[in-house]
Amino acid sequence: MTAQSDPRLGPFERFLLWLSPDRDLAIRKHDEIMKKIRKYFVRKGCIESEELTSEVRDRVIRIIDSGQDYPNQDALFYSVASKVWQEYLRKPRPEPLPADDLLPISNQETEEKELQARCLELCLAQLPDGESDLIRRYYHARGLENIAVRKTLAAECGGENTLRVKAFRIRLKLRSSIEECISRGRVN
Amino acid sequence: MKSNFPTESTIRQYLLGQLDSQATLESSLSQQMLFDDELSETVDLIEEELIEDYLDNTLSAEDRKAAEEYFLRPPERREKLLLARRLRNHFDTKPATLAKKTLGDPHKPGSKATDGVTDPVLLAGGHSHFRTWCELGMMVLILAGFLYFLHVRNNLQSQLATIQKNETRLANELTQEREHSAGLTKQLQEVRPPVVALTFFHSVFRDNGGTPIEIKPWTERIKVTIDLPGSSSRTFDVRLQSQSGQELWTNAGIEGSAGNLSFDMPAQKISATGKYCLAVSSRPEPYCFHARVIRN
Numbered sequence: 104m105t106a107q108s109d110p111r112l113g114p115f116e117r118f119l120l121w122l123s124p125d126r127d128l129a130i131r132k133h134d135e136i137m138k139k140i141r142k143y144f145v146r147k148g149c150i151e152s153e154e155l156t157s158e159v160r161d162r163v164i165r166i167i168d169s170g171q172d173y174p175n176q177d178a179l180f181y182s183v184a185s186k187v188w189q190e191y192l193r194k195p196r197p198e199p200l201p202a203d204d205l206l207p208i209s210n211q212e213t214e215e216k217e218l219q220a221r222c223l224e225l226c227l228a229q230l231p232d233g234e235s236d237l238i239r240r241y242y243h244a245r246g247l248e249n250i251a252v253r254k255t256l257a258a259e260c261g262g263e264n265t266l267r268v269k270a271f272r273i274r275l276k277l278r279s280s281i282e283e284c285i286s287r288g289r290v291n
Numbered sequence: 292m293k294s295n296f297p298t299e300s301t302i303r304q305y306l307l308g309q310l311d312s313q314a315t316l317e318s319s320l321s322q323q324m325l326f327d328d329e330l331s332e333t334v335d336l337i338e339e340e341l342i343e344d345y346l347d348n349t350l351s352a353e354d355r356k357a358a359e360e361y362f363l364r365p366p367e368r369r370e371k372l373l374l375a376r377r378l379r380n381h382f383d384t385k386p387a388t389l390a391k392k393t394l395g396d397p398h399k400p401g402s403k404a405t406d407g408v409t410d411p412v413l414l415a416g417g418h419s420h421f422r423t424w425c426e427l428g429m430m431v432l433i434l435a436g437f438l439y440f441l442h443v444r445n446n447l448q449s450q451l452a453t454i455q456k457n458e459t460r461l462a463n464e465l466t467q468e469r470e471h472s473a474g475l476t477k478q479l480q481e482v483r484p485p486v487v488a489l490t491f492f493h494s495v496f497r498d499n500g501g502t503p504i505e506i507k508p509w510t511e512r513i514k515v516t517i518d519l520p521g522s523s524s525r526t527f528d529v530r531l532q533s534q535s536g537q538e539l540w541t542n543a544g545i546e547g548s549a550g551n552l553s554f555d556m557p558a559q560k561i562s563a564t565g566k567y568c569l570a571v572s573s574r575p576e577p578y579c580f581h582a583r584v585i586r587n
C-alpha cells in the first residue's frame with residue numbers, strides 16, 4: 104500500500120492515508136496499533152514502552168513519507184518495533200531505580216493514590232450486580248485455603264477457565280473505568 | 292484456544308523473561324502475540340494470574356525473583372499490581388457484601404491511600420480508619436445539628452418571652468390610658484355638663500317673663516322639671532313651641548308623679564336665643580311654661 108496520492112499532504116497525513124483512505128478508520132487503526140506496540144514492549148519487561156512506541160511510529164511515518172511501498176502494515180510495524188527493541192537493548196542504561204514501594208512517597212503521589220483508591224470504590228460500586236457479586240466471590244474464594252469455595256464458584260461459572268476469563272474481563276473493565284475516573288479527577 | 296497457540300506454561304515463561312535465551316522462540320511468540328488478538332487476550336489473562344499468584348505468594352522462588360526483576364518492572368504492570376492489591380484490600384475489609392452505592396466526586400476528601408503498604412493488617416487498617424473518620428464526621432455533624440437546634444430554640448424562647456413582656460407592658464399602659472381617659476371624660480363632664488336643668492315653679496311661671504336657661508354648645512339634653520302642685524298622677528302631652536308658634540318638639544304620654552312632671556328634652560331642638568313655650572296639656576286648657584333661652 105502506498106500513500107502517494109497528494110504531494111501537499113504532510114508526513115502524518117500521508118501515514119494516516121497509508122493506514123486507510125477513510126480518515127476516521129485510519130485514526131482508529133493508528134490508536135489500536137499503538138496500543139499493541141506498547142504492549143509488545145511491556146511484555147518484554149520494558150520500562151520505557153511509551154517512548155519506544157512513539158519512536159516506532161515516528162520511524163514508520165518517515166518510511167511512508169519517503170515513498171517506499173509497504174502493503175503489509177503489520178509486518179512493517181513489527182519489523183520496526185523489533186529493530187527499536189534491539190537498539191534499546193544495546194544502549195547502555197543506568198541502574199534501574201528501586202521499586203516504587205521502597206521510595207519515599209511525595210505528597211503529590213499520596214494525593215494520586217487517594218484519588219485512585221476513591222475511584223476504585225466508585226467503579227466497584229457501579230459494576231452491574233452480577234459482575235460485582237462474581238468479583239467479590241472470586242476474591243473471597245482465592246488462595247489455597249479457599250480452593251473448595253473457588254471450585255464451587257468455577258462450577259457455577261461453567262468451569263475454572265470460564266471463571267478466570269470472566270474475572271479477568273471484569274478486572275479489565277474495572278481498570279478501564281478506574282483510569283477514566285482518575286483522568287477525570289486529575290482534570291477536575 | 293487455537294491449536295497453534297503456545298501453552299500456558301510457555302506464555303508464563305515468556306512473561307517472566309525466561310525465554311530470553313531462546314531468541315527465535317521469544318521473537319516468534321512476540322510477533323504472534325502482537326497480531327493475534329485472541330492470543331493477546333490469553334496473554335493478558337495469564338499476566339493477571341501471575342500478579343494474583345505473586346500476591347498470593349504461590350510462585351516458586353525462581354518465578355518470584357523473575358516477577359520482581361523482570362515482569363513487574365514496567366509501570367503498566369505495577370499499575371495492575373496496585374489494582375489487584377486494592378481489590379484484595381477492598382474485599383478483605385468488605386467480605387460479606389458489596390453495597391451498591393454512589394460515592395460522588397472522587398476529589399472529595401475521603402479514604403487514605405494504602406498502596407505501597409504490603410502488610411494486610413495495615414491495608415485493612417487504612418479502610419477501617421476511613422470508616423472511623425466517616426463515623427466521627429457523621430457524629431460531629433449530628434452534634435452540630437443538635438447544638439444549632441438548641442440555639443434556635445433558645446432564641447425563639449427568648450423572643451417569645453420578650454413579646455409576652457411587651458404585651459403585659461402594653462396592656463398595663465392601655466389600662467392606665469383608659470383610666471386617664473375616663474378621668475378626663477369625668478373632668479370634661481364636670482366642666483362641660485351635657486345636661487342642664489330647667490325647672491318651672493308653678494307660683495312664678497306666669498309673671499317673670501320666662502325661666503332663664505343657658506344652652507352651651509356641649510349641652511346635649513335639658514332636664515325639665517315642672518312643679519304642678521295639686522295634680523294627681525296621670526299622663527301629660529308636652530309640646531315645645533317657638534315664639535312664633537312653630538312646634539319644635541313633642542312628647543306624648545309622659546307619666547307625671549304627684550305634683551311633679553319630669554322629662555328630658557333634646558337641646559338641639561332649641562337652635563337660637565329667644566323665648567320658647569313648653570305647653571303641657573295637663574288641664575282642660577294647656578299651660579304654657581315660658582323659657583328664656585340664651586344659646587351660645
